Amino acid sequence: MAQRKTPLIPKPRKLPAGHVLDENVRRLMNKPNVVAAFVGKKQRKGKDTGQLSLVCGVSKKIPEKDLEPSHIIPKAVEIPITRVRSTRIATDVIPMHGRFEAQANMLGPSDLVLPDQFTQATIGIALNHPTFGKVITTAGHAVQGVPTGSPMIVSSGGDSFSVRLAAEPRINQRTDHALLAPENQDIVGNFFRDVTPLGPPFIPDPNQDVGTPLFILPSDRDVITVICRGLHGSVRVGSNLIMNDLILTDLRTVDGDSGACVVDGNWRVWGVLLGRFETTDDNGNLGNFSVFIPAFRILLLEGAQFM
Numbered sequence: 001m002a003q004r005k006t007p008l009i010p011k012p013r014k015l016p017a018g019h020v021l022d023e024n025v026r027r028l029m030n031k032p033n034v035v036a037a038f039v040g041k042k043q044r045k046g047k048d049t050g051q052l053s054l055v056c057g058v059s060k061k062i063p064e065k066d067l068e069p070s071h072i073i074p075k076a077v078e079i080p081i082t083r084v085r086s087t088r089i090a091t092d093v094i095p096m097h098g099r100f101e102a103q104a105n106m107l108g109p110s111d112l113v114l115p116d117q118f119t120q121a122t123i124g125i126a127l128n129h130p131t132f133g134k135v136i137t138t139a140g141h142a143v144q145g146v147p148t149g150s151p152m153i154v155s156s157g158g159d160s161f162s163v164r165l166a167a168e169p170r171i172n173q174r175t176d177h178a179l180l181a182p183e184n185q186d187i188v189g190n191f192f193r194d195v196t197p198l199g200p201p202f203i204p205d206p207n208q209d210v211g212t213p214l215f216i217l218p219s220d221r222d223v224i225t226v227i228c229r230g231l232h233g234s235v236r237v238g239s240n241l242i243m244n245d246l247i248l249t250d251l252r253t254v255d256g257d258s259g260a261c262v263v264d265g266n267w268r269v270w271g272v273l274l275g276r277f278e279t280t281d282d283n284g285n286l287g288n289f290s291v292f293i294p295a296f297r298i299l300l301l302e303g304a305q306f307m
Contacts (some may be wrong), residue, residue, distance in 0.1 A: 015146065024079055028091075033058045035096050035174050042092040054089055057096030105157035106189045107182050109198055109261050112155040112219040113138045113163075115146055122219045122260035123154065124177070124188045124272035125198070125295060127304040132166040132181050134188040134307065137272060137298060139258035140169030140176040146286065154180070155219075157194055161187070170301065173243055176274050177259070177298050190269075190307050192217055198261070201295040203269035206231040214249055214270060215252050216262045216290070226250040226262070226290065228270075235277050235291055245297070247271045249279070251288035262292050269295045269306075 021039065026035040036057035042049045056073050064072050073093055080086045111123040121142035129135050136154070146152070148168050154161045162183050169178035182188060190198040204212070210231055216224040230248035237243050247270055249262065260273045271292030278288045299306060 015210045019050065020079060022298070024077055028054060028056050028073065028077075031056070031073055032067075033060050033062065035059050035163075039094070042090055043094065051090060053092045055092045055094060057094055059095075061093065061095055061096065097182070105159050105161075106187050106191050106194045107136050107154055107156055107161055107163070107190050108194075108221050109192050110217040111136070112256075113142065113180070113259070114155065115143045116152075120256045121217075121258045122157070122217075122256065122273070123180075124259045124261045125201075125269055125298075126188045126307045127179070127299065127302060128307050129166075129179065129302055129304045132179060132184040135166055135181050135304075136163070136188060137177050137179060137180040138261065139275075140171040140178045141275075142258050143169055143178045144171065152180070154182070173241060175235075175293055175297060175301055176243075177272065177293065179302070183228055188307065192267075195294065196267060198263060198267050200268060201299060201306055202264065202270055203294065203296055204228065204231050204270060212264060214262050214264055216253060216257070216260055216273070218253070218257050218260050220256070223234040224252045226252050229289060243274070243293075245294060246274065247292040247294060248277070249292070251276055251290050253290040271295050272298070 006183045025037045028034060034056050038055055039052060040055040042051040042053035054077055073091055076088050078088050079088055108126045111121055113121045113123060119142060121138045124137040143165055146165050148165050150165050151162055154163050163180040166179040166181040192198055210228055212228045214228050216225050216226060218224060226249040227247055233246040233248050234242055234244045235246055252272055254278060258273055258275060262270050264270060271294050274291045274293050278289050279303050
């Protein structure tokens, strides 16, 4: 006779329901010098023990003998889980100096540029410029014809920031970029969606980097996965203009992506978007590419540093 298997059931909770846990965390916050409290892992001599605990961050550790009994953080907290069952959760006291500051949105890769009510483009990278200080880049053709010094808006994380065109856009056989200088230079950085740091710029090697998976960082949708289809490319971008040393990927970009950067799996910046290139061969087969200017070239031309 087949032996009955024990039915699978969820593991018993180690911690109580959310509202009960919240009440105990808030109770710990009422202790003097406690600046933060949360469920975390207990540490011993700076090493994670793996034990769940109620962590209390204090601005200053005070000996228990100098505290009133009601001000002492207990070694453990007894918390009811059901009417007949409770659990004992250890506490951990760690020093936490400083103060809380709200993290402001930063101006950098994938933010949206609005030169006027009819045009949009995308921020590529942030640079430390020898003349203009901390600036951000976008596509030169997106702001072509805009007078130097003109104000425009950059949208970052739902907030709007004022920037100005720092210099006349550079549009030639080597590059197509513009520099935008924000009113507040302290909020400039190479962080994708204000979180993930980018860099450094990478110079791909055609001997081994063709075929590498890459990621385009657009302003208004998810990261776009593409493959590097060509390096050291030359493309005719106008009746009298051929641009050289370009990076070609699958065509996945759309209007408004101009200026966006493309990175590899290590978040190294390969290039910034120039535009799209669509062709057909003699058999009618399409060859469609998104085309990028190498990021390092912009740094060289501007004498700037990647932030």
